[in-house]
Amino acid sequence: MIVMRDLRKDFTVRVKAGRLRRHKRTVSAVGGITLGIERGEMVGYIGPNGAGKSTTLKMLTGVLTPSSGEVSVCGLAPVPQRTRLALRIGVVFGQRSQLWWDLPLRESFALLRHVYRVPAAEHEARLRRCRALLDLDEFLDTPVRQLSLGQRMRGELTAALLHGPEVLFLDEPTIGLDVVSKQAVRSFLAELGAGGDVTLVLTTHDLADIERLCRRLVVIDHGRVVHDGTIEALHARYGSRRSLVADLVDPLPEGFALPGAAITATEADRHRVTFALEGATAGAAVAGLVAAVGVRDLSLLEPDIEDVVARLYATPDPSDAP
Amino acid sequence: MVPGGASVPTISRIGPFRGSTTTFGALIGSGFRRYATYRQATIAGTFTNTVFGFLRCYVLLAVAASTAGGQPGGYDARQLATYVWVGQGLLSVIGIWGWTELADRIRSGDIAADLLRPVSPLVAYLAADLGRALYAMLTRFGPPLVAGAIFFPLHTPVRWQTVPLFAISAVLAVTICFGCRYLVNATAYWLQDARGPITFWTLCSGVLGGLYFPLRLLPEEFTVALWVATPLPSLLQTPLDVISERDGPALQAGLVALQVVWAVVTLGLAAWVQRRAERRLVVQGG
Amino acid sequence: MGELRAYAALAGAQARSAATYRWSFVTEMLANMGGTVFDALAVLVLFRATPTVGGFSLREAVLIVGLSSAGFALADFSVGNVDRLKTYVRAGTLDAVLVRPLAALPQLLLMDIPLRKALRVVLGFTLLGGAVVINDVAWTPARVLLVVLAPIAAAVFFSSIFVSSASLAFWWVDSGEIGSAFTYGGRDFTAYPITVFGDTFRGLFAYALGFAFVAYQPALALLGRTDPLGLPPWSGFLSPLVAGVAAVLAAVVWRAGIRHYRSTGS
Ligand SMILES: Nc1ncnc2c1ncn2[C@@H]1O[C@H](COP(=O)(O)OP(=O)(O)O)[C@@H](O)[C@H]1O
Ligand SMILES: [Mg+2]
Numbered sequence: 047m048i049v050m051r052d053l054r055k056d057f058t059v060r061v062k063a064g065r066l067r068r069h070k071r072t073v074s075a076v077g078g079i080t081l082g083i084e085r086g087e088m089v090g091y092i093g094p095n096g097a098g099k100s101t102t103l104k105m106l107t108g109v110l111t112p113s114s115g116e117v118s119v120c121g122l123a124p125v126p127q128r129t130r131l132a133l134r135i136g137v138v139f140g141q142r143s144q145l146w147w148d149l150p151l152r153e154s155f156a157l158l159r160h161v162y163r164v165p166a167a168e169h170e171a172r173l174r175r176c177r178a179l180l181d182l183d184e185f186l187d188t189p190v191r192q193l194s195l196g197q198r199m200r201g202e203l204t205a206a207l208l209h210g211p212e213v214l215f216l217d218e219p220t221i222g223l224d225v226v227s228k229q230a231v232r233s234f235l236a237e238l239g240a241g242g243d244v245t246l247v248l249t250t251h252d253l254a255d256i257e258r259l260c261r262r263l264v265v266i267d268h269g270r271v272v273h274d275g276t277i278e279a280l281h282a283r284y285g286s287r288r289s290l291v292a293d294l295v296d297p298l299p300e301g302f303a304l305p306g307a308a309i310t311a312t313e314a315d316r317h318r319v320t321f322a323l324e325g326a327t328a329g330a331a332v333a334g335l336v337a338a339v340g341v342r343d344l345s346l347l348e349p350d351i352e353d354v355v356a357r358l359y360a361t362p363d364p365s366d367a368p
Numbered sequence: 369m370v371p372g373g374a375s376v377p378t379i380s381r382i383g384p385f386r387g388s389t390t391t392f393g394a395l396i397g398s399g400f401r402r403y404a405t406y407r408q409a410t411i412a413g414t415f416t417n418t419v420f421g422f423l424r425c426y427v428l429l430a431v432a433a434s435t436a437g438g439q440p441g442g443y444d445a446r447q448l449a450t451y452v453w454v455g456q457g458l459l460s461v462i463g464i465w466g467w468t469e470l471a472d473r474i475r476s477g478d479i480a481a482d483l484l485r486p487v488s489p490l491v492a493y494l495a496a497d498l499g500r501a502l503y504a505m506l507t508r509f510g511p512p513l514v515a516g517a518i519f520f521p522l523h524t525p526v527r528w529q530t531v532p533l534f535a536i537s538a539v540l541a542v543t544i545c546f547g548c549r550y551l552v553n554a555t556a557y558w559l560q561d562a563r564g565p566i567t568f569w570t571l572c573s574g575v576l577g578g579l580y581f582p583l584r585l586l587p588e589e590f591t592v593a594l595w596v597a598t599p600l601p602s603l604l605q606t607p608l609d610v611i612s613e614r615d616g617p618a619l620q621a622g623l624v625a626l627q628v629v630w631a632v633v634t635l636g637l638a639a640w641v642q643r644r645a646e647r648r649l650v651v652q653g654g
Numbered sequence: 655m656g657e658l659r660a661y662a663a664l665a666g667a668q669a670r671s672a673a674t675y676r677w678s679f680v681t682e683m684l685a686n687m688g689g690t691v692f693d694a695l696a697v698l699v700l701f702r703a704t705p706t707v708g709g710f711s712l713r714e715a716v717l718i719v720g721l722s723s724a725g726f727a728l729a730d731f732s733v734g735n736v737d738r739l740k741t742y743v744r745a746g747t748l749d750a751v752l753v754r755p756l757a758a759l760p761q762l763l764l765m766d767i768p769l770r771k772a773l774r775v776v777l778g779f780t781l782l783g784g785a786v787v788i789n790d791v792a793w794t795p796a797r798v799l800l801v802v803l804a805p806i807a808a809a810v811f812f813s814s815i816f817v818s819s820a821s822l823a824f825w826w827v828d829s830g831e832i833g834s835a836f837t838y839g840g841r842d843f844t845a846y847p848i849t850v851f852g853d854t855f856r857g858l859f860a861y862a863l864g865f866a867f868v869a870y871q872p873a874l875a876l877l878g879r880t881d882p883l884g885l886p887p888w889s890g891f892l893s894p895l896v897a898g899v900a901a902v903l904a905a906v907v908w909r910a911g912i913r914h915y916r917s918t919g920s
Pocket of ligand 1: 057058059073074075076094097099100102916917
């Protein structure tokens with residue numbers, strides 16, 4: 047469905063050097079990505095700010111011309127066959143609206159039907175489904191400029207789907223949304239993906255989106271793929287650890303140690319302590335702890351994907367040296 | 369900032385002309401620096417003004433060449449060239465066109481934030497505009513004039529008071545122009561969208577301000593009426609007549625005095641409109 | 655066919671959102687009419703001072719102004735809004751246009767149809783009609799054809815100038831007002847007999863850029879006057895050809911520009 051082969055995008059930027067002088071510098075936003083995505087896959091595309099996620103998506107949708115490399119989406123070359131491709135993909139750029147600012151959502155949708163040349167019955171059916179799943183009815187007649195961010199984003203999603211795209215590109219669709227709207231967007235996308243005929247590429251900062259939606263995770267940093275696989279594979283590769291948090295009756299004695307577990311944090315005057323389990327089973331660690339100190343409460347935390355990804359980003363990039 | 373003013377978020381009641389001088393100076397400085405960052409746009413704008421200078425100058429010189437006596441509207445060829453080229457430089461200093469900031473902020477509702485500041489928006493925008501004008505004077509005034517001087521013989525002032533009088537006249541023109549633009553933009557308080565009035569202003573200010581041709585080419589009664597009844601000729605025609613020494617010293621000074629009147633009238637009107645608008649915002653809750 | 659319906663729908667949407675700001679629309683329309691009146695007045699004012707400018711009488715000059723303003727008004731009405739491109743390029747909002755299944759340029763133009771400029775077109779053509787009447791042209795079939803084609807060619811030519819100078823923003827985002835030097839500057843240049851301009855300046859605008867063929871040469875051909883600047887009498891009939899070349903060049907520049915578009919980092 048999507049093929050990228052050594053895809054690159056360089057930007058030339060002028061950097062201020064002193065009061066009047068400026069010199070040119072080339073920024074490699076995407077530095078050689080090779081990736082294939084099959085029909086029906088749901089791929090989470092993540093990376094820190096400036097990693098090149100949006101740039102990749104813009105090259106896939108025909109907005110940007112790649113500096114070099116090959117790219118094809120639905121068997122089409124995005125830039126030369128831009129308008130044909132547009133009929134087969136849906137795009138949501140979280141920070142940029144595609145709707146008509148002064149028109150009510152309902153009219154924007156009607157307009158999109160003409161723009162994408164969708165038969166009326168098909169359009170109606172899709173719109174009905176979106177209205178039900180995304181709760182659009184209460185603001186369908188409000189001009190877009192008066193919508194809240196969450197409402198607008200639900201509108202944007204609908205707009206991207208009305209022509210029944212084969213591939214959906216979402217660039218940070220949950221950015222800035224409140225918890226309820228985020229939930230609505232996520233369950234909608236999950237429902238969409240469950241059908242298995244829409245390919246979905248999603249960039250996000252919120253890893254909860256990914257955990258909920260995507261089996262496959264592609265992590266990029268400095269324009270390069272640093273991980274491509276399932277979330278479990280990521281945990282395995284980076285040796286993610288579970289942790290044990292205990293609330294103690296008395297402060298933790300100085301010099302206390304548990305075999306197979308490392309203290310990673312103490313809080314509240316050493317009344318609360320966190321251990322990372324390294325080798326010890328949860329049972330052994332709990333038993334050891336309860337035997338040694340008075341424990342009021344205990345909880346066991348699964349490895350945190352945020353934590354793993356944060357460590358992934360922190361790994362120095364070999365190509366970054368000047 | 370005015371001491372103590374910032375901590376209490378109330379709508380400013382400091383009169384528009386009573387902001388402290390240091391605040392005013394700081395605001396001028398920030399206007400200057402802000403426009404100094406638009407360096408490329410400055411270059412582009414200067415190029416465009418110079419091209420238009422050529423167009424206007426050639427046309428007026430052709431008119432002069434075929435006019436009996438060679439003095440259309442009482443200007444000789446050199447005075448006409450000076451009129452055109454100083455005008456092309458002054459154009460960006462007074463900044464007739466393109467200022468929609470106030471209207472934009474009213475439309476987006478951001479104006480509410482300006483009202484919370486201890487300085488009235490009129491004073492703040494005036495200071496910023498003076499800063500902008502100062503920057504334009506240093507960067508955009510000279511180049512068209514130099515281009516004009518290279519390709520056309522210009523009139524050099526002969527009276528000692530002409531240049532200082534021109535300087536005063538230019539500052540007054542900047543102030544009057546600001547007052548007018550503020551009023552035009554302020555229609556957005558009532559109309560939501562000031563695009564119409566702004567287009568209308570763009571049109572009238574250019575033609576009736578004396579940019580396209582010297583107003584002295586029009587029938588005299590009409591010119592006088594324009595001068596007295598509208599602030600428009602005070603924008604470009606007056607300073608340009610002063611620098612090209614179209615009139616005797618007394619009339620020159622008289623025209624500048626008329627500018628003073630218009631500066632007071634437009635700023636006063638702007639202050640009044642701003643107060644009305646603020647009261648309306650408070651009543652209607654923006 | 656489907657595409658045309660799509661464009662029509664876009665135009666309708668635009669008209670509806672413009673209706674939100676009714677008052678501004680009315681004043682803008684009036685201001686635009688005023689603009690055309692002022693343009694013509696400016697010429698009259700100059701002829702108040704002198705019977706001929708650059709060797710041309712008022713009547714002849716009105717024919718030149720008429721051709722120029724009919725062509726310019728038509729171009730400004732249909733593609734003048736392309737000069738907004740620089741704001742879209744700067745803000746990266748062109749992205750939304752590029753992901754839709756329609757060509758970018760028509761979409762951009764339909765994002766804001768300047769209905770307010772429509773009356774200007776009418777006034778421009780009225781002026782041209784008046785000029786043709788007062789000049790008692792010796793009509794031949796070729797001249798009849800020319801009087802129909804010349805304003806259209808002028809509009810195509812100005813449109814090409816609008817598109818290519820707006821495309822500059824793809825390479826130079828802060829190009830600011832530089833486009834006006836060629837669009838509005840071109841209009842001012844073509845509104846006068848080009849004999850008034852200095853040699854170098856005229857060479858650049860009239861012949862290198864091609865503005866001589868917008869109004870001046872066709873006017874000479876209609877009037878049957880020989881060109882004081884020495885071009886042959888049939889050169890006025892070249893104006894559709896010149897416009898065609900300009901349009902092709904503009905299309906090339908536009909396509910190259912779209913490929914050069916770099917969006918913005920978010
Ligand atoms: N239009 C542009 N001009 C210059 N640099 C850009 C542009 N777009 C993106 N960049 C740069 O490319 C890099 C990647 O940007 P982007 O793809 O937006 O990152 P992400 O979406 O992962 O946060 C950043 O360093 C950014 O500054
Ligand atoms: Mg991004």
